[in-house]
Amino acid sequence: MSIIDGVAAVENFWAxxxxxxxxEAVDELVHEDFVIVNAGSEIPAEPRSKPGWRAF
Structure with missing residues (x-):
């Protein structure tokens, strides 16, 4: 994935x-192996956990 494609993917996710x-868009946009990186720490995420995404 190019940098431009990566930026477009993130912008699409945020929007x-x-x-x-x-x-519910998480089901389409996030791979099951997704990891959130926050302040240098990796946080494995369950992408299908919509309550978790609402709280993030």
Whole structure:
């Protein structure tokens, strides 16, 4: 994936999940092996856990 494609993917994620407040979009956008990196720490995420995405 190019840098431009990566930026577009992240912008699409933010718009569809956070901007539209539609956690169901996570099913389509996030791979099951997704890991959140926050302040240098890796946090394994269960992408299908919509309550978890609402709280994040």
């Amino acid at each position: 569809r999940v956070w901007g539209a407040r539609a956690p």
